[in-house]
Amino acid sequence: MVRFWKKLKLNQADWIFLSCVVLICLVGLLNLYSATYSLSISKYFMSQVGWMTLGFLAVLVLMLIHYHLYIRFGYLIYALVIGLLIAVVFFGKSSGGSQRWLSLGFFYIQPSELAKIAVVLGLAKYFHTHHQKRKITWSDLWVPCFLLCLPCVLIARQPDLGTTLVVLLTGASMIWFIGVQRKILISVLVLGLISVPLVWQFGLKPYQKDRVIAFLQPEKYPDSKGYQIIQSKIAVGSGKVWGKGYLKGSQSKLQFLPKQHTDFIFSNFAEEFGFMGGLTLLGLYLLFGFLGLNIAMSCKDVFGIMVSFGLMTTIIIQAAINLGMELGLLPVVGMTLPFFSYGGTSLLTSFIAVGMLMNISIHRLTHSA
Amino acid sequence: MKLSYGRTQEDFKNTFRISLVLLICIFLVLATRIWHLQIYNGEKWFAFSEANRIKLKKIPAIRGRIFDRDQTLIAQSRPAFDLLMVPNKSGDNKNVAIQKIVDLISWDMEEASQAFESEKHPNLNRSFVLKKNLARSEVATIKANLARLAGFSIKTVPTRTYQFPDAASHVLGRMGEIDAKSFETFSEGEKNQYPLGTFWGVSGVEKKYEPALRGKWGMRPVLEDVWGREKELPSTNDLLSVFKEKKAIKGSDIHLTIDLELQILASELLEGKKGALVALDPRSGEILALESKPSFISEYFVRGVDRAYWKSLIENPDKPLYNRAIQSAYPPASTFKAVTAMAGLSEGVIGTEEKVYCPGHYQIGRERKRCWKRRGHGAVDLIQAIAQSCDVYFYEVSKRLGIEKLAMNTRRLGFGQRTGIDFAHEAKGLVPDQAWKTSVYNEKWMGGETLSVGIGQGAMLVTPLQLAVGYAALVNGGVLLKPQILKEMKQPDGKPLTPFQRQEKAKVSLSPSVIEPIRAGLEAVVQKKGGTAFWHANSSLVNIAGKTGTAQVVALSSKKDIKDHAWFIGYAPSDDPEIMVSVIIEHGEHGSSGASPLVKKIIEAYWRGKS
Secondary structure, eight states: OHHHHHHHTGGGSOHHHHHHHHHHHHHHHHHHHHHTTTSOHIIIIIHHHHHHHHHHHHHHHHHHSOTHHHHHHHHHHHHHHHHHHHHHHHHOEEETTEEEEEEOSSSEEOHHHHHHHHHHHHHHHHHHHSOOOSOBOGGGSHHHHHHHHHHHHHHHTTTOHHHHHHHHHHHHHHHHHHOBOHHHHHHHHHHHHHHHHHIIIIISOHHHHHHHHHHHOTTTOTTHHHHHHHHHHHHHHTTTTTOSOTTOOHHHHTTOSTTTTTTTHHHHHHHHHHHHHHHHHHHHHHHHHHHHHHHHHTOSSHHHHHHHHHHHHHHHHHHHHHHHHHTTSSOOOOOOOTTTSSOHHHHHHHHHHHHHHHHHHHHTTSOOO | OBOGGGOBTHHHHHHHHHHHHHHHHHHHHHHHHHHIIIIISHHHHHHHHHHOEEEEEEEOOOOOOEEOTTSOEEEEEEEEEEEEEOGGGSOSOHHHHHHHHHHHHTOOHHHHHHHHHTSOOSOTTSOEEEESSOOHHHHHHHHHTGGGOTTEEEEEEEEEEESOTTSOHHHHOOEEEOOHHHHHTOOHHHHHHSOTTOEEEOSHHHHHTHHHHHOBOEEEEEEEOTTSOEEOOOTTOTTGGGSOOBOOBOOOEEEESOOHHHHHHHHHHHTTSOEEEEEEOTTTOBEEEEEEESOOOGGGGTTOOOHHHHHHHHHOTTOTTSOHHHHOOBOOGGGGHHHHHHHHHHHTSSOSSOOEEEOSEEEETTEEEEOSSTTOOEEEOHHHHHHHTOHHHHHHHHHHHOHHHHHHHHHHTTTTSOOOOOOTTOOOOBOOOHHHHHHHHOOOOOHHHHHHHHTTOTTOBBOHHHHHHHHHHHHTTSEEEOOBOEEEEEOTTSOEEEEOOOOEEEEOOOOHHHHHHHHHHHHHHHHSTTSTTHHHHOOSSSOOEEEEEEEOOOOOSSOTTOOOEEEEEEEESTTSOOEEEEEEETTOOOIIIIIHHHHHHHHHHHHHHHO
């Protein structure tokens, strides 16, 4: 028995990393209780507690699964998720103008959430098995770009702009992380700049354009989107240094803040805990990113490095976009704050990522096969 | 240290460093922004949150009106009044406050407490509806005493109302509350237009033209204090000035093709009966009247239907919610003989002059089929056969045609397919043939069945609307029209949106040598002595033509005394038809006595209205 436990080498795991996640979750629960105080505590709070429990169980299980297993099954997992995304096209449940959910008989899942992890595994496996001593050239880019773009197209047509963005940015940073030629980097940047007006003209739906316009000049476009941004700014700003106090945020309690328990959850937190609270939470996410990067860098094989870097990046990108949006720095896209916002599937996805990272942290000191 | 496939950790050192810098940069930007909002501008935003709680209040749009073809108002919007209560403003003892109201409007205290308790009160500073649909007198009493009724107010809700409660309910349809299921499928913009709990059309014209009738909801910024109490708008407020009021836009007015006088007459004629009536203009396809009885009262649905009334409707075996004119398909019986005649003449299997001898029965194989007149009609030609509705003559024509030719010609007149009036649940009817029998019963078609179909019995099914549309094509030179209910749509300022346009679904080639004898026969039915409807439908006012029908009802159980369904399809003036009327009376016994008098009255009323 003792040998079995020793073999798992749990003492080598990065427990500080997990503690950081636990801390964010606890603060998140505290805040969710407050955010749903005037809605329905039992409905949201208890459900969130349930999902978090499930999430931590997932972390414990995934911690015990050696991540080298994913080398073997990387493409299979990727293909499975692509299959689910295609199934959404045909059998997906529509709600609120988009088609994102898939019924699995007794519960619903959101395959686009799983795609975040599947893309990381698929790309990591590709870079692991393809020898590339040199920097990546144009001709090396075809396969990873295909692996990345296929799920993005499927998610974008649901439509789910937020998740598309996360998957795309995660995949792009992984390709960048493995090391690409400088001319590719510059070309992509230039191409991106050129495509901005084209995407604006042909790629965006009218309501998405509205959001961008509302973001640029919320005071001039006082429709519902401008309203959302202004109310969020009022909520955050009115918290001042120390905040209004727990359960005393009037913006959310009196339901001025739309989506106060999902996309705009941080506004509720910043209103009640002020600059000090906001900075502390920001610090926790920074610590998460730093420790995630640390796991990646202490890993002994390309697969482990790429997976841990990718998973950390996914979560940090979501956090950065969500916070940027709530603080009025970015246009409104549907995006939750990991470990903080209400919502089952996205929470579970984040925990799966944490579980995988924890396992990688266990084996980082061992030499790989 | 060597990694797999020749990579070393050294290779990642550079990108690792850049990642770290990027990570820190992102969080520095976010931290700076929080500082900017909370410390640098904190006082300003705090002031906004304290004093300026702006809510965008939705202003409901006034629903468009509905008129008949002669600009008679059928439906409009009226204000309904709800009593609102803000619990925290009405004093410490809620019961005392409610008692005051109860005393004023003679309401039952128990009921009032019930209304208060059943609310969940998520926010005691928010108003909720204590009593819906106040009477005018109650509104007056409460308004007069509003000064001493702290926490109470009256809210005006635009509500649909119908000018003629008994008429056209199946055409107008019903209003209903938006259900959570439909709401879920809405986009963000639609959710603003259709907040949960508002009413929209769920059937008939109200549903079909919902997007036009609806109008556009507006938005009004209102100020609320810290505790959710609404305040007056100070015009100097700088944040508020950016929220401009968006006025609600009234819905468009709908002008129907319906002639309300005929519609009301139809309703009166069908009162107490089970059946349907459709009147339309065979030249344009405009529906002049469409009635089905028993029916319901649309007005009872405008603010949520009373549970007892709803129960009485859905439990009624006669199905009052069912629009028999378009949702019910019946065997057309003898009214179908004109169609069989058209098929026979078009295919050239019978001549106009040719006579068929009717001994009162017809032998096919070992089966002997009867004519309704047991003594027989003797030798009859086409015109006589239609006038006297001789079964044997049409048995012979059907036999010569065979089912495939008969069915094909029947479909040319639009039978067996939806007319396209585009109300929900329109029935298709049925034109049986070999393919149909194979697919349903997997059996071979029998010759005797062709004879039954030829006189409109057997599996043949039509809706009253289909029959009128098919006959219209017969008498208007072969134009199969799409029946329409919308004459014109107008913006609230009177600007016309979509003028009426006749829509042809198909052109059926019918030569005069086919049409003329059939029309002569249909005229003889009503205008000649010996015609089946001469005694009941001949009019001194205008020349009517038409065809009777008596559909056999197969008794399902021991009820042997079930009467047949009575049909009549008629039009006038017979030489240049302007109006086509089809009527079915369930268990009305004979087409001549049970149905044709109704058609006569509708046509006479139409004719009188013209002059």
